Amino acid sequence: MNWIRTHVWPIVAVLLALIVVWYVAAAWMNSQWTLDQAARAQTTPSFGEIVADTMAQERPKLPAPHQVAYSFYDLVFDKKITSRRSLVYHAWITLSATLLGFAIGTGLGIALALGIVHNRAMDQSVMPWAIASQTIPILAIAPMIIVVLNSIGISGLIPKAIISAYLSFFPVVVGMVAGLRSPDSMQMDLLKTYNASPVQVLFKLRLPASMPFLFASLKVGIAAALVGAVVGELPVQQGGLGARLLGGSYYGQTIQMWAALFMAAILAAILVFTVARIESGVLKRLGMAR
Missing domain, CATH: 1.10.3720.10 (MetI-like)
Known part of the structure; x- marks a missing residue:
């Protein structure tokens, strides 16, 4: 238990902090596209709608961690290793x-x-x-x-x-x-x-x-x-x-x-x-x- 507290937990804590910062940065950097689309449609999205859209854009400025993880899994495990997409x-x-x-x-x-x-x-x-x-x-x-x-x-x-x-x-x-x-x-x-x-x-x-x-x-x-x-x-x-x-x-x-x-x-x-x-x-x- 002491080994986990002294060696594993610090790494996990830093990793979680980086993921949180990454999500916040992704929401901030991708929000402009969402706001521009809403302005063209003459609508006012809520904060929740803005965050949800920034996490699911097809070509974001900064992809969210879950988007990168899904793409990585798809390109590594779901593609044949002889494929040029792998x-x-x-x-x-x-x-x-x-x-x-x-x-x-x-x-x-x-x-x-x-x-x-x-x-x-x-x-x-x-x-x-x-x-x-x-x-x-x-x-x-x-x-x-x-x-x-x-x-x-x-x-x-x-x-x-x-x-x-x-x-x-x-x-x-x-x-x-x-x-x-x-x-x-x-x-x-x-x-x-x-x-x-x-x-x-x-x-x-x-x-x-x-x-x-x-x-x-x-x-x-x-x-x-x-x-x-x-x-x-x-x-x-x-x-x-x-x-x-x-x-x-x-x-x-x-x-x-x-x-x-x-x-x-x-x-x-x-x-x-x-x-x-x-x-x-x-x-x-x-x-x-x-």
């Missing part, structure tokens, strides 16, 4: 680009971190460029990447994966560099007294010490990779949650947009949770379990 179908397209981009970004980030830590020239030259690369807005560079790659015959999954890798590699670089440099001077001096080679220092000290830093970065990187995949789907409109979001904005289908947004949030939560479970297992094997 959110599961579009989520798989986004997930494929996310995982490939995350793998590329993670591999590139770890490789750059190893080079930066072991080579002073790379530390002075590569790291500033890695930082500068993150100042370019992804919405500006994503269409450029897609157009350039399409011009040389590369389309589909690869351009979106490259955009995901672009966003995910930087957290991995920063976290891995911090992790590889985390052993203190006493630990490094001890291995030097044993005449350990740089490779032995790397595998016996630096890499194990870097694991908490790496997994903290991977959680950020996997979420960033998902954002990159969604952004990469906006210009091409060939499926994916990004295409659903943009299509909904074109046709005023705000309820479907919010359903796709929730699917993206759920997908991100699953990916971060998966990384966290892997982290728990790895740290436990290394004797670092928390």
Whole structure:
């Protein structure tokens, strides 16, 4: 009972508060359309009629929670997963680009971190460029990447994966560099007294010490990779949650947009949770379990 009071109830309380605020915001934002319709009909609706109408509009400015929940259930459970109207179908397209981009970004980030830590020239030259690369807005560079790659015959999954890798590699670089440099001077001096080679220092000290830093970065990187995949789907409109979001904005289908947004949030939560479970297992094997 104490566990429920200390862990479950705070989450439920915040969730209920957010739902109440959401309903109030939906009623307020959607009421103008109701009032305009009443003015055209030269009628004066009651407060109850205004609230009821704002909760049931087909294309509201802000859909009510129950509208989003119904649309989400319909698009996830009532549609075949092979249908282009299914959110599961579009989520798989986004997930494929996310995982490939995350793998590329993670591999590139770890490789750059190893080079930066072991080579002073790379530390002075590569790291500033890695930082500068993150100042370019992804919405500006994503269409450029897609157009350039399409011009040389590369389309589909690869351009979106490259955009995901672009966003995910930087957290991995920063976290891995911090992790590889985390052993203190006493630990490094001890291995030097044993005449350990740089490779032995790397595998016996630096890499194990870097694991908490790496997994903290991977959680950020996997979420960033998902954002990159969604952004990469906006210009091409060939499926994916990004295409659903943009299509909904074109046709005023705000309820479907919010359903796709929730699917993206759920997908991100699953990916971060998966990384966290892997982290728990790895740290436990290394004797670092928390």
